[in-house]
Amino acid sequence: MHGSFHIFLEHLINSAYQQQRTRLAQSGFYGKVHSFASSYIHFGGWDINYNGKGWTRLFIEKVGNIEFVSKAIYLNVNYTYCLAGLKTYPNLDFFDLINTISHELAHCLLGDFNLE
Secondary structure (H helix, E strand, O other): OHHHHHHHHHHHHHHHHHHHHHHHHOOOOOOOOOOHHHHEEEEEEEEOOOOOOEEEEEEEEEEEOEEEEEEEEEEOOOOHHHHHHOOOOOOOOHHHHHHHHHHHHHHHHHEEOOOO
């Protein structure tokens, strides 16, 4: 079972995602949203990651004969230490967390559109 901070973070990620997805879809700049692009991002959790601050997993799930694009965002476990006030290497802060979430959301958003 996930803790309440995990759930809060997942809702925060999805709120920002839905707002930007709607905005980008209305602009038409990136084309049309894939027919089977899911409209929800799963927060995969805190990951031990030595090479980056986070990563996104875009994958195809199959339900019967229908395939759809599913998304999950993982964040470096060092952010949990940073939020607890502990020193980390590399030194991360709250602004790094926001920038990393934004970066990973961009991967998810671009994965939703048929680029024309």
